[in-house]
Structure formats: structure tokens, C-alpha cells
Amino acid sequence: MLEIKEIFKTFNAGTVNEKQALRGVSLTLNDGDFCTVIGGNGAGKSTMLNAVAGVWTVDSGTISIGGTDVTRLPEFKRAKFIGRVFQDPMMGTAPSMQIIENLALAARRGQSRGLGWGITKAEKERYHELLCNLGLGLEDRLTSKVGLLSGGQRQALTLLMASLQKPRLLLLDEHTAALDPKTAAKVLELSDRIVEENHLTTMMVTHNMKDAIAHGNRLIMMYDGRIVIDVSGEEKKKLTVPQLLELFSKVSGSDEADDKLLLS
Amino acid sequence: MLDFITALPGAVSQGLIWGIMAIGVYITYKLLDIADLTVDGSFCTGGATFAVLFGAGVNLWLALLIALAVGMLTGFVTGLLHTFCGIPAILSGILTQLGLWSVNLAIMSMKANVSINVTNQESLDRLLVSLRFVQDVAKGERPFWQHPIFVVGLFTAAIIAILYWFFGTELGCALRATGSNANMARAQGINTDFTKVLGLMLSNGLVALSGALLAQYQSYADINMGRGAIVIGLAAVIIGEVIFSRLFHNFALKLLAVSIGAILYYIVIQAVLAMGLNSNYLKLLSACVVGLFLALPYWKGKYFRPQVKAVKAESKGGSRNA
Secondary structure (H helix, E strand, O other), rough: EEEEEEEEEEEEEOOOEHHHHHEEEEEOOOOOOOEEOEEEEEEEOHHHHHHOOOOOOOEEEEEEOEEEEOOOOOOOHHHEEEEEEEOOOOOOOOOEHHHHHHHHEEEEEEEOOOOOOOHHHHHHHHHHHHHHHHHHHHHHHOOOOOOHHHHHHHHHHHHHHHHHHOOEEEEEOOOOOOOHHHHEEEEEEEHHHHHHHHEEEEEEEEOOOOHHHHOOOOEEEEEOOEEEEEEEEEHHHHHHHHHHHHHHHHHHHOOOHHHHHOOO | HHHHHHHHHHHHHHHHHHHHHHHHHHHHHHHHOOOOOOOHHHHHHHHHHHHHHHOOOOOHHHHHHHHHHHHHHHHHHHHHHHHHOOOOOHHHHHHHHHHHHHHHHHHOOOOEEEOOOOOOOOHOOOOOOHHHHHHHHOOOOOOHOOOOHHHHHHHHHHHHHHHHHHHEHHHHHHHHHHOOHHHEEEEEEHHHHHHHHHHHHHHHHHHHHHHHHHHHHEEEEEEOOOHHHHHHHHHHHHHHHHHHOOOOOOOOHHHHHHHHHHHHHHHHHHHHHHOOOOOHHHHHHHHHHHHHHHHHHHHHHHHOOOOOOOOHHHHHHHHHHO
């Protein structure tokens, strides 16, 4: 479904702030894969997701989604294939617009927008039902501004929005990092449910090793702009946090990396 | 006092005309979250285009339509400078505005003003709105529906209706999403460059139409007629918001509030003039009033914070983003 080949990205090239964020990342995800991504700060996790989403273009290498080469496509065109939830709950929704308007915008992801009504009557009923299933009480607040919602509610809404128009690829970029533990657990549970129900190919960045092990069928760890660990299937199911740490220090060749990873 | 009351219908008419410009400013400032300074130039472009075309014998409606189209073109230029050339929005507007000074003079054949012939009854009858109609209707020489308040009021109603429809469409929603959160808009597959250019075109089209109506109303276009227009537009938007934000929640009513804001602005100006203020101080007065109103929400948040807000930090952030 997703095929990343040898992508490189350097920020601020030629200046003192030069940062080689991605150094030859290659990754292939199969249809229905749920891959968790871990790594310390600056390892390139979010950078990889942004490269796939098309926030900027990569320096070299290719990215294709479902057989379509998207390497040169701008962000808004790639949106046709990709659903996204961001780390910052403010990022994924339009705060000054109503809940229902946000949903309607998301339902038209990847379609051309003309002079037809922004929300149809049939849609309203559908959204009401979907929000009922979400179980957050949002179904009674269809016309409330999204800016009035809490961080957790916004992330749940963004998740729902990402799945309205079934994406080929779902990108979750530390989408629970800004939430309190209880809310984070709820949103994670919801993510699992939505991924499963819609059979979505998913990449989830997280800082939490336990979460990374508990969710999905594949786990990759990044270090210094490269993928250094890639486990899947039975091997991943049996994985524990100490094992993962050990694996990491072996690959990165240093013990201090443990602290870096744990502290971040 | 009597002066003030007799001047009132004129002030309201003028307020209504500027209100159309203010609605244009509302689109960029409130919906797109861009402070577009093009308007200081495009307002005059609209007036000059209309005055020249109408003077040359072009049909009034066609001349208005062309003024609108030329205004949209100025917005297109600002939009390209901003999106295609990557220049900050405010600077893009300033560049276009500066360039338009020469363009506006060129439209008027390098003269500082162009007058519209209203010396005889026949040419006067060709007009849609005119300052003279205010007196004529008062004297009973013309039917009430030729009063500028009525005519421009209809214009305003039609514009509000069209905008209400447009911003409810898929494209209109995409434009609002761009102003609300451009990141989200792109993630939902919206070409934010396109929607920004479209919004700027729409806005400046209305601004130019307003300029064309004003040129017609005062029977001349002047190279300085748009100077400070952005401040008047902002004043109307802010006055409308301050007075009606608790009452009006519907989008059409919010646009109406902007128009009423412009009328109130002109009534206040008229009152101040009636009190004997030298009209050369008007621009300073406008700047002070708008500056004060822009500062008020900031001060309110900074110095008049109720104690309970500390506990409800999240809800405060939420309402600010609403």
C-alpha cells in the first residue's frame, strides 16, 4: 500500500543549523498493516510522516501510495489518499467552524469542491449517527464551534473525520501526546476501533513504548534519520519494553541512547 | 443640531455605500484572516473605472460590472504576490496598493480626478444613485425608491444574499476552512493557495463596486478617494461586531452588522463635523477610534481577567479560538 524508497531530507542545508533529518529511509507497508513508529526526539519519526503527507518534498527518493507515485504531488493533492491526525489537537480541525461543518469538509477530502451545498440533509443524519457511536455526547452539539471542544474531543473528532472518506493510509502523529493519560487511552482505543472497522493501513508515531508494542502488527524504531529496528508478526507480539531497549542499544551502539529514548 | 439632522440621510447613504466595501474587508480580515491593504488602491480603481467608462457613454450596469471585474483583478494580483511569489500577505497588499496609484491615474488619463456630468436633468436621470437624489426625494421631486438609501440598501441586501449562499457551498466552506486553519484545510485536500486568491478577488471586487457607487454618488472619482479605506472598513467590521456580536449569530446577520457598522461610523463622523471639527482631522480621529477598538479586546484579556479563569484555563483557550 505504502512504498517509501531511499528518501533523504536535509533541513537548512549549508547553514550552521543543517539537520539531516532523513538519511535513506525505506519502508513498505502492506494493505491493512498497522505500523507503530518509535524513536527519540529528532530521530525522524514525524519527519517521515510529513514526507509521506507531502508537507514539503523530499530531497531524493520516491514515495508511492497504492501504486501511485506521489513524490512530487503537493500536500492538498495527496490528501486524497491520506487521513491525518496531528499531535497538536488544534491542528486537525477548523476551530471557528461548526462540528458538522468540519465533518462535511472532511467527507469531501480529495473531491473537487464546487457550488453544491457544503452540507446536505442526508449528511446531517449520517453525522449524527456517527457521533452517537463515538459516545462523547457530541451528537447534540452538531452546530457548536469546534473551538469550544476539549483536546480529547477534538482528537476523537479528527479521527472520525480522517475515516469519513476512507483513506488508503492513516497517519497518526503522536496524536495522544498532548492528552492526559485517561483521555489518551480512550483516544487510542477509538483509533484501534476505527482502524479495525475500516480496515485501514496505518502508521502511528508514539513516544510510549508500551503503546507501540500493544498496538498494531508491526513496529519500527528510528534513530538518527534511519529505521534501525523493524519487527512484525509473532516476533512483535512477544516483544517487551526491556527487550526493545536492549535491541535499541545494540543497534545504536551506545547505552546512553537508552536514557535519551526514555527521557524523551 | 439642525445641520446634523438634515445631513443624516446623506450620512446614512454614504455609510451604506462604504458598507459594501466593509463587507469586502470582512471577507479577508475575518474569514481569510488576512489584513489586505489592497483596498486603499482598489476602491479608487473601481471609482475611476466607472467614472471613465460612464463618462464615455457606456451603459451604467455594464460600467458597474467592469468596475467589479477590474477590482477582482487587483485582488488576483495581490493573491499571486502572496501565494505564487511567497510574499507576506500584508506586504503583497501594500505592493499592489502602491502600484495601483499609477494605474488609477492612468485609467483617469493622468488626471487627479474625473467628474461625472450631472449638470442637466437628462444626464442626471441616467444615474442610479446620486447625492442630488437625496434632496430631490426630500423635496418630492423624485419617487422614494430613487433615494440612495433605498437603492444602495437593495444592493447591500442582494450582496449579502449572494455571499450567504456562496459561503454555504462546498467552495465557500473550503474558503472559510482556509482562514480558520490552513493546515487542516490542506489535510482535507483543499488547495489553500487557490482559496486565498479567490477570497482576495471576491473582496476586492466588492471594494471596487463600492468605489464605483461612491463615484456615482458624489459624481466624481478622485485619486485620493480610497486613502484610508482599510481603516474605515475595519472600523465598520469592529463596530458591527462590538454592538451585535451577542445578538447576531447567523452569517447573513453578521454581514448586516458590518453594513450597520459603516452607517454608524458615518453618523458619528457627521456628528463630529457638526460639532465644528476641522475635517482635516477626520483621518486622525478615524485612526484613533479604530486603534482603540482593536486594542480593547486585548486589554480586556490582559487587565480585566476574572479570578476564576485561572482554574478554567482550557475553556479560556477554547473560547478564544471560537
